Amino acid sequence: MKTSKRLEQALKKLYTAFHNNELNPECCKQCAVGNILDNTDSWKYISDTHGSLELNYIGKVHETLGRKFNGYRPLELLKIETIFLKACGYTLPLHYKNEKPKNSTDKDILFNGLNDVVTFLCHLDNISNVMDYTKLFEFENEKPKYKLDFSS
Template identity: 50%
Template sequence: MGTSKRFNETVNKLYKAFHENNLKPLSFQHCAVGTILDHKTYWKEFSDANGSLQLNYVGVVHQRLERKFNGYSPLELLEIEKTFLQGCGYQLPLHHTTFSSKKVGKKVLFNGLEAVIVLLCKFDNIPNVMNCSALFDYDGKQFHSTQTKYQDLVGV
């Protein structure tokens, strides 16, 4: 199974941000979509509420023109952000009364990141790379090599 260039680049950016403690759900520059878009914030102009899938006028124009931003349409970007925020446990759409400014822990960020990667797999019609059960496939008679299964999953 192979993955797309946009998938690989996106996962690499998110992975790097996660491990460098630079993934911040409440920052337009450092959230999932901000990270995917190289810390640019123009994407927030596609909707009137963070965590909403409702495109505003600007978002609709870009969507209808079939514009892509690092490979993703405006609606896909909003869906990625919504998924990330939900995975981190936020009530959506975000409003200043529905979240605290406490530091978000690694476990919470990982949950959000995992949800996003599952969504990215769905976008690209590839099996869920976060599902590790295929790596440890056991059919009752024969145990398949983890290395071989991993290579099959990522196309190495």
């Protein structure tokens, strides 16, 4: 499957963060967007609230100028983060009084967040969801429709 450079880089970064226990929804450098942006927190200045879909003045300027950060527009970054936080069980915007998971770095919780993020990233690039394994179980005339390649 052919993917865009930005998607490939984002997937590698998220995969690495997940397996190295460097994914944390409550840290601007280690959340989904923080990892996509090379563990920087500069993206937090495009919105006034973590988990909001509303750009602030700085974010609107970047969006209007067509700026992209590792291939993603400011509004796309905010959407990625809200998808991640919601799928991890947070009530948005992120605030200490709002509901959140008991263990935000639990692998199952993080996997749920990443699954939804990857689905969205694929949608942005108009490609099939790389997390969709249902094709593996499609069959025709009692034989698998697609061959699973184990060579690497």
